[in-house]
Amino acid sequence: MTTRDDVIALVRRMQECFNTRQFDQAADLHTPDFFSHPLGATGFEAGKDAWTKLVAQFPDVRVVADDIVVDGDRVAVRSSVQGIAIPEGNAQPMLIEIFRIADGRFAEAWGATEGPDPRVS
Template identity: 75%
Template sequence: MTTREDASTLVRRMQECFNTRQFDAAAALHTPDFFSHPLGAGFEAGQAAWRMLVSRFPEVRVVAQDVLVDGDRAAVRSTVEGLALPDGGAQPELFEIFRFEDGRFAEMWGASTGFPTSTSPEDLLT
């Protein structure tokens, strides 16, 4: 069972890796067979999406707002900062569910909202 504190720490460590552009360091936070359901692939595809996103938006950052833990899963709502938004545009958000295994990320499901057209993480790889 993953505690709320363990899950929150892991989520924040992953976001710190993203926000500081230490993408390779994030690999240690994921199991070898980690699977991202939105991308239909493993950690390397997620890492590629991160690199593409920051190349287009160098100031982008993610900040966890809510981390809800139940057993070996956590639901996370994060805001996305550093994107140029149209006037009156809503702050983009990520909604992710993670499954943990041995203290690392094993699976992820997710969706996003509020991203300007063609800038959501899922759109970058299509």
């Protein structure tokens, strides 16, 4: 059984993989049939590709969990997106993600950003 503390550690480990650019290690945190609703893709490769493109455009980008809420097999994460130049008068982007956990790994994801879209330059 996956505990609340296990789920929080899983989220923090995923963010550590992103922030340290250890994308291949993040694959082990996801089930083989992981499905990303925002990307419309099965498997972690699409997520890895999205991470790679984001980091290529914004080399200093990092995410920091501000809130992690666990409820059964779901976890909601509100994260600050840092390391991106934001036009004056705009707030730093925020990432909201909800994950379904299965066997201690990410099995499904939903997400949205708030604030300036970092992909738009």
